[in-house]
Amino acid sequence: MANSTESIVIIGASLAGGAAAVALRDGGYQGEITLLGTETHRPYERPPLSKALLLGDADEPDWVGEDGFFDSAVTWLPGTTATAIDTDRHIVVAGAAEYPYQKLIIATGSTPRRLDLPGGDLAGVLTLRTLDDALALRERFAAGGPIAVIGAGWIGCEVAAAARKHGAAVTMIAPEEQPLVRVLGEQVGAVFGDLHREHGVELRLGASVQGFEGDGSISGVRLGDGTVVPAQTVVLGVGAVPNVALAEAAGLDLADGGIAVDPTLRTSEFDVYAIGDIAAHDHPRYPGRVRVEHWANAKDQGAHVAANVLGAEKPYQASPYFFTDQYDLGCEYRGLADPDHDRLVVRGDLAGREFIAFWVRDGVVTAAMNVNDWDHGDALGALVDSGRQVTDDELINGELG
The missing domain is CATH 3.50.50.60 (FAD/NAD(P)-binding domain)
Structure with a gap:
């Protein structure tokens, strides 16, 4: 060229x-x-x-x-x-x-977004973005002590899962009623809420953070109802x-x-x-x-x-894609859904955490997520990219490829 x-x-x-x-x-x-x-x-x-x-x-x-x-x-x-x-x-x-x-x-x-709250600059109020951040957090998790995770998005959920693997006590705090609700909606978000509870995470959902307490170093997170959640490390996962x-x-x-x-x-x-x-x-x-x-x-x-x-001048047309691994749950997500307006269709066992979730708008799949299902990833990508009309029966019972 x-x-x-x-x-x-x-x-x-x-x-x-x-x-x-x-x-x-x-x-x-x-x-x-x-x-x-x-x-x-x-x-x-x-x-x-x-x-x-x-x-x-x-x-x-x-x-x-x-x-x-x-x-x-x-x-x-x-x-x-x-x-x-x-x-x-x-x-x-x-x-x-x-x-x-x-x-x-x-x-x-x-x-990473910080919180402009009293005590937000205390030692031990951390974010995760870089390699050095991850190594520092891993060391703190391994040392034990209660961990507070602020935010229940992808970073917050993965950080909580990692801290639990290290044996640390973990509290996840977020204003939403379920983890990942903005991306996945209430029903699928509840699957992740149950997952974290089963692995020992205390979920304080529907809660606001008013500030951080400590003398030089973090010792607790003060919530909107006045309670204080003990924490020797706080991880901010708030965007x-x-x-x-x-x-x-x-x-x-x-x-x-x-x-x-x-x-x-x-x-x-x-x-x-x-x-x-x-x-x-x-x-x-x-x-x-x-x-x-x-x-x-x-x-x-x-x-x-x-x-x-170098001269190709071609449009970038790839669908958004991401994946996560939390405890014994792994999943991939393809597409771009609006869970507040798109209709959820589920194939498989939602409670057993082995399923495919489809978000549908006007008969078209806007996004698909395979959870503990590794046979259909390529077919789901092709379906999302195609923009073709589908019925609920095709999604639930049909051949996906």
């Missing part, structure tokens, strides 16, 4: 940015690639941080690229934070240094904030909390692309914009944008 640029700068050296760098070289690009990353670790995938690594089943994440790639195939600048983008001069500024680009890929990711300040200062268009990109992942500046958590994508298959903070999106958009930078 002919080179379409002479110098490419990538801001962000985690999965999305790292995957883009690897794909550029695999696509035949011979020019300069400069990769700026705030972490000192080479690019890695994040799912093991809340799964195998936090559980103690692995000591390293899944690294991006072959050993030595980022030391030899690109100019990788660890511990380097971009401070400005000059789109007129085609320059990225990092401190006193300037890096010229013909094409720029922004993959700055997200920052993340896309890192868009750099793009906003550069004058790029923003949308839906992220950087507005067209179907090919190009921003409002022709030579600038954005991928991963920050990309508010004009997805060809969905109304409005789609911004996804999951592993597959970062990995796949990194590879896709590399081809477009």
Whole structure:
């Protein structure tokens, strides 16, 4: 493939940015690639941080690229934070240094949300985003002591499961009535609530957090009803904030909390692309914009944008995908549902936690989740991607492929 640029700068050296760098070289690009990353670790995938690594089943994440790639195939600048983008001069500024680009890929990711509450800065009030975060949390879990998990989303649920494996007492606190309710709805969310209760997690649902108590270090979480939940470690799993300040200062268009990109992942500046958590994508298959903070999106958009930078100019059309492992439950989710409006259809044994959940809108499956069922993943992906009309009987009793 002919080179379409002479110098490419990538801001962000985690999965999305790292995957883009690897794909550029695999696509035949011979020019300069400069990769700026705030972490000192080479690019890695994040799912093991809340799964195998936090559980103690692995000591390293899944690294991006072959050993030595980022030391030899690109100019990788660890511990380097971009401070400005000059789109007129085609320059990225990092401190006193300037890096010229013909094409720029922004993959700055997200920052875990903190709670602006009394005691929120106490030692032991932590988040999980980086490899160093995961290693520090694993050490605290292994040391015992009560753990409070604030939030009942994917991170909160996986962190609670890991802490229980280490034998720590765990309380999960969230304002919703069931875990994962915003993604899965009440009925499927209840499956995860029951799962955690059976494994010894105390669930304080429908509860608000008013502050944190302790003298220098965390000792408890004060709830809205005045009770205090003892905690020597608090893990905040209350969402993340896309890192868009750099793009906003550069004058790029923003949308839906992220950087507005067209179907090919190009921003409002022709030579600038954005991928991963920050990309508010004009997805060809969905109304409005789609911004996804999951592993597959970062990995796949990194590879896709590399081809477009090299001239492919193809729309990114993949359906959102994620997976989770909690205790003896594993599942995969494909698509993009609105559980408040889509109708739930269940195939299999919901109570026994071996089932497939379908979310249906106007006779079309918007999302499907296989739980402890590993025979139908590809068929479910094809069904979601097809957008074809289906009946409940087909979903419950028919051949899925």
